[in-house]
Amino acid sequence: MISRGRTGSILVTGAGHGIGRATAELFLSRGWRVGMYDVDRDAVTQAAAGRPGAVCGELDVRDPAQWGTALREFCGDGELDVLVNNAGVLASGPFEEMSADVHRRMVDVNVTGVVTGALEAYPYLQRSARGLLLNLCSASALYGQPTLATYGATKAAVRSLTEALDIEWRGAGVRVRSLLPLFVDTEMVSRDGRQAASVAHLGVRLTPEDVATAAWRVVHERRRFPSGPHRPVGRQTRLMATASAVTPGWANRLVVARLAR
Template sequence: MSPIPSTTLFVTGAAAGIGRAVAERFLAAGWFVGLYDVDEAGLQALQQRWGPERCVSARLDVSAADDWRAALSGFAAATGGRLDVLFNNAGIAVTQPFEEADLARHHRLIDINLKGLVNGCHLAFPLLQRTPGSRVINMCSASALYGQPELGTYSASKAAVRSLTEALDIEWRRHGIRVVDVLPLFVNTAMVTDEVSRMKTVATLGVRLGPDDVAATVWRLATAPAASLPVHSCVGWQTKLFALLSKLSPGFMNRLVTARMAGY
């Protein structure tokens, strides 16, 4: 029988990009990691690299509650019911003028980016509650600071993630659970390359972050003393600057800057 892991991480969207970088950062540090994605081939390659004694993997469509139940059940069986950190990372983007994108794409984005995160937090709660010092780290975005043209539904989903993070961090402290999020700007992942890169804002600001930059922030949020954690962590100097300006600048100025960067 394998020993019960002492530190555990559950990652959605783990097959590539930010999810994979985070998973490998924690695996390299000796954590036991649950790898979950709809990309089963990507998961298999990652598990073969690290070995079944270091990680467990399964297909997970985060929008499906039954998928969550099955994934969490398998994870709990492998960890003795321990869940130290839930990293809600899975997400997609729609980058088009709002009315030009199919309504089904908008709905699917909300199902994954928001409903999927709600599913995860709700269904993982019993494991989190039983694990002393547990944490939830939600993947947010700089687009939550001000709605982005041609990225409207994505921005809305991330603004909702930001609000849910704030609410749950207040609610769940009585259970000993911290809930925080990370807000990067554009990250060099397939989602940005294949979808988001068509935006003029990307050409204006560039892509200055890689998955490892986000993984470093997630690692800090997972390992620093719980009392010291900020609810929101901006990744990269650009995001930190925009977050500061959004607080200090009047609303019309934030709107003007956002519009100009996007070419409107």
């Protein structure tokens, strides 16, 4: 846990837009040193311009070499307090109507990118007395979503990775957490999630700033016992997470099937 009155260093992927940008800007506004990295170099350059404490650069999260460059650029030989594995891509629609390349890109960015980031950042997080790996997961990981099949599967993988590393890295003093928002008002959802039936049924009720605030809370939360590593974001997701944990699988399946109509 990091004291609310104390600043630190945080690297955010996918920081050029949406949740990543909102998270980076929140921490910058509160005096943190922030690494803003994105595959869209122009976007992070613009976002970081004139911001004391901001360091920006291009990063394709699928590439270990680019991760190494970004971490050395931002951390040098030092430590990293927080890595926010935020970068992700979304495609929605009938599973069989999307090309293999579209499915593969989601797996490569959403899973391989998160795994690679965790692996490359571990030595820097371990050096910090308060290291935290924060993965952006999704309520789509709670139960497989029709028209979001591969996207949900990638987020289920992130959820499982978070659970495993939360236990595995405890001895090294590195906390591992995930955020699980439902649909967030970002370009990714409005553009790439428009064919997801559950978007129409559940609506888009979260803003990038809501998720950024949740990230701030996780970074500064006091240790809770017993407590799992996942943090639902928003009332809808909290209700869904609670319900999915206590209701039988067949009931969850019926609910998801109804939302997919």
